[in-house]
Amino acid sequence: MIPFSDEELLGPVKASLDTIRPMLQNDGGDMELRGIKNGVVYVTLTGHCHGCAASGQTLKFGVERQLRMDIHPELSVVNIPQGEKFEL
Template identity: 60%
Template sequence: MIPFTDEELIEPVKNVIEKVRPSLALDGGDIVFITVKNSTVYVQLRGACVGCGSSGNTLKYGVERQLKMDIHPELTVINVPIGMENDIDKL
């Protein structure tokens, strides 16, 4: 169990996202923080990451890995497709 509330996770998660953002930008991609809910981080990949075959690996082995190392090993990340920002409960 993660010893932080979702609200306590928001700022540290945003900091990690800013940390990985330059790596994505090198390939024309981007990432936007949406929210944290039940210790799951919701982000949206943008730019060249949309539709890229490697975007799942980027999310899992780039973003999620960094969140687990910097914040807590039980965090998970979900990419929210464009247009689904208000429907994360359906993901």
Template identity: 60%
Template sequence: MIPFTDDELLPAVEKSLDKVKPMLALDGGGLTLLGIKDGKVFVQLQGACHGCSSASQTLKYGVERQLRIDIHPELEVISIPIGTDFDMDKLV
């Protein structure tokens, strides 16, 4: 169990994602943080990363790994495709 509230995680997650964003930008991509719910970090890949065949590897071994190193080993990253009707309030 993650010992932080979603609100407490937000600044730490933003700071950790700032470490990963330059790597994505080198390949013409980007990342948008959509929100955090129950230790799950919802993101959306942008630019060249959107639809890339390596996107799942980038999320797992780049983004999620960095969050787990910086914050907590149980954090999980979930990618929301562009164009998806996403509403944090509807998540269970």
């Protein structure tokens, strides 16, 4: 169980994602934070990351790994495809 509320996670998650963002941007991609609910971080991969065959690996071994190291080991990340409606 994650000992933080979704609101408490927002700032640290944004900061952690900002450390990963340059790696994505070097390859012509980026990501947008869509929201956090129950310890699940929802993002949308954009640019070259959108539809890339390696995007699943990027999420698990890049984004999720960094969030778990920086904040809490039980956080997870879900990609919401571009254009898909998303509500928390």
